[in-house]
Amino acid sequence: MFSVTLITVGKCKEKFYISAAEEYAKRLGAYCKFKLLELPETRLPEDPNLTEIRSGLAKEAELIRAQLPKGAWFCVLTPEGKELSSEALSEKLQQVKLSGKSAACFLIGSSFGIDPEIKKLADFRLSFGPMTFPHHLMRVMALEQLYRAETIAAGTKYHK
Numbered sequence: 779m780f781s782v783t784l785i786t787v788g789k790c791k792e793k794f795y796i797s798a799a800e801e802y803a804k805r806l807g808a809y810c811k812f813k814l815l816e817l818p819e820t821r822l823p824e825d826p827n828l829t830e831i832r833s834g835l836a837k838e839a840e841l842i843r844a845q846l847p848k849g850a851w852f853c854v855l856t857p858e859g860k861e862l863s864s865e866a867l868s869e870k871l872q873q874v875k876l877s878g879k880s881a882a883c884f885l886i887g888s889s890f891g892i893d894p895e896i897k898k899l900a901d902f903r904l905s906f907g908p909m910t911f912p913h914h915l916m917r918v919m920a921l922e923q924l925y926r927a928e929t930i931a932a933g934t935k936y937h938k
Contacts, residue, residue: 779810779811779879780810780811780815780875780880780881780882781807781810781811781812781847781850781881781882782806782810782811782812782881782882782883782884782924783804783813783814783815783847783850783881783882783883783884784812784814784815784883784884784885784886784917784920784921784924785815785817785842785845785846785883785884785885785886786814786815786817786886786891786913786917787817787818787819787838787841787842787884787885787886787887787888787913788816788817788818788819788888788913788914789816789818790914790917791914792914793915795915795917795918797912798918799847799897799918799921800919800924802918802921802922802924803879803921803929805821805925806921806924806925806928807865809925809928809929809932810908810928815845817838817841817845817882818840818841819889820833820834820835820837820838820888821889822834822890822921826890826892827845829845831890832923834890835887835888835890835892835893836889836893836895838887838888838892838893839893839895840898842885842893842896843896843899846883846899847881847883848883849879849880849881850879850880850881850883850885850929851877851879851882851898851901851902852882852883852885852899852900852901852902853879853882853884853900853901853902853903853904853917854884854885854892854897854900854903854904855884855885855886855887855904855905855906855916855920856887856891856892856897856903856904856905857905857907857908857910858903858905859903859904859905859922860902860903860904860905861903861905861906861907862904864923864926864927864930864937867904867923867924867926867927868926868927868928868930868931870902870927871924871927871928871931872931876884884904884920884924885900886913886916886917886920887913889913906919906920906923914921931932
């Protein structure tokens with residue numbers, strides 16, 4: 779069975795986000811082996827300067843690198859990535875599966891973003907548009923779209 783890992787930097791505390799994420803993770807489990815990894819966000823001062831932010835992102839990058847599944851297709855969610863329709867994301871995942879990969883890994887960075895070195899490792903950069911979303915909401919949105927992509931490929935009625 780195809781494996782999907784979602785790595786998020788930062789813990790989700792709000793019950794309504796946790797509940798929604800758990801629901802989509804459960805649904806996604808019918809189509810793949812799903813794993814959620816929550817990594818800690820680096821603590822920064824109240825008003826960090828650019829050097830402090832870069833240092834924090836570099837520390838987070840070490841944690842991310844250590845958790846990337848070996849051999850998995852790697853996708854970072856970033857505003858400068860490519861926007862895809864739900865159908866195109868489904869097609870992209872099907873292409874990954876047909877390429878012989880047995881796993882995919884998606885990354886949602888911290889509130890300060892993703893270290894440029896991690897972005898360089900990505901096989902694909904995906905954008906949900908130019909708007910800014912809370913990271914906990916982005917987790918739910920990403921899970922819903924992964925579930926939707928799988929249901930599109932399976933031909934179910936979830937995606938109308």
